[in-house]
Amino acid sequence: MTRVATGRHYLMCPPAYFEVSYSINAWMDPDRPVDRDRAVAQWQRLVDAFLELSHKVDLVDPVPGLPDMVFAANAATVVAGRVLAARFRNQERAPEVPAYLEWFRTHGYPAARPASMINEGEGDHLVTRDRILAGRGFRSAPGAHVEVAQFFDRPVVALDLVDERFYHLDTAMAVLDEQAGEIMYHPEAFSPASRAVLAELYPDAIRASAADAAVLGLNAVSDGRNVVLPATATGLVAQLRERGFQPVGLDLSELLKAGGGVKCCTLELHDA
Ligand code: ARG
Numbered sequence: 001m002t003r004v005a006t007g008r009h010y011l012m013c014p015p016a017y018f019e020v021s022y023s024i025n026a027w028m029d030p031d032r033p034v035d036r037d038r039a040v041a042q043w044q045r046l047v048d049a050f051l052e053l054s055h056k057v058d059l060v061d062p063v064p065g066l067p068d069m070v071f072a073a074n075a076a077t078v079v080a081g082r083v084l085a086a087r088f089r090n091q092e093r094a095p096e097v098p099a100y101l102e103w104f105r106t107h108g109y110p111a112a113r114p115a116s117m118i119n120e121g122e123g124d125h126l127v128t129r130d131r132i133l134a135g136r137g138f139r140s141a142p143g144a145h146v147e148v149a150q151f152f153d154r155p156v157v158a159l160d161l162v163d164e165r166f167y168h169l170d171t172a173m174a175v176l177d178e179q180a181g182e183i184m185y186h187p188e189a190f191s192p193a194s195r196a197v198l199a200e201l202y203p204d205a206i207r208a209s210a211a212d213a214a215v216l217g218l219n220a221v222s223d224g225r226n227v228v229l230p231a232t233a234t235g236l237v238a239q240l241r242e243r244g245f246q247p248v249g250l251d252l253s254e255l256l257k258a259g260g261g262v263k264c265c266t267l268e269l270h271d272a
Contacts, residue, residue, distance in 0.1 A: 003245055009058070010056065012265055013265075019067045022092050024093075042251055061099075068092070086115060120139040123139065127270055129178050145157075159173075177224050183206075184220075184236065216256060216261040217232070219264055226247075229249060233249075
């Protein structure tokens with residue numbers, strides 16, 4: 001099968017103040033040292049990979065004292081040019097919202113507004129042509145998907161996450177082709193009811209092994225052909241190749257210490 005890439009627009013934030021100084025997920029251990037220079041180099045390599053694939057990358061200025069601001073995916077959900085900013089569950093990340101809102105309002109999204117319900121942006125919202133898949137259970141509030149459905153006027157499917165290692169939807173699932181509705185995911189990260197919903201909606205999905213999920217292999221970004229993901233997810237790399245995708249394996253091991261990877265660092269601006 002021939003896969004066709006389409007040009008993408010991403011918003012990212014340099015990890016200039018990245019560190020693990022608090023713990024708000026199962027991956028974060030403030031006693032484990034982080035090499036910030038290495039994190040910056042790994043992140044830059046991700047930016048370069050997107051630029052080499054001819055995607056557009058915009059940058060938001062990092063703010064001192066906000067070590068998780070590098071995880072841009074959490075800041076907002078952007079569909080058809082409309083921006084619903086996040087409302088973080090943890091106070092540590094709350095000040096990221098005004099910083100990102102300021103960027104949106106001054107870069108062509110004057111109507112960007114904060115959400116009323118707790119939701120962590122595209123960390124928990126994965127967008128396809130037909131619907132928005134919405135994770136909940138650890139971060140986004142149980143009713144957040146209702147606000148999202150109203151705001152974007154799209155069907156939203158709420159999915160319950162049950163494994164604390166996979167606390168955002170984008171740690172357990174990735175959209176590979178939003179036009180065709182092709183996804184990859186790790187069934188065990190979801191409740192039995194949500195697993196049944198996914199099996200029904202996406203019978204042909206790539207299912208990730210426990211080993212690939214455990215290195216956040218599903219925290220990936222696809223342009224319809226090229227799939228940027230952690231190189232350590234070797235099983236997924238092979239499964240993607242079999243389906244005609246072009247895997248691009250990277251090392252984001254420093255950012256993984258905060259529980260983040262490729263997709264967490266990448267907020268896709270779905271402008272159309
Ligand atoms: N340390 C961050 C947090 O716990 C990591 C966020 C990862 N982002 C994501 N989209 N999964 O909030």
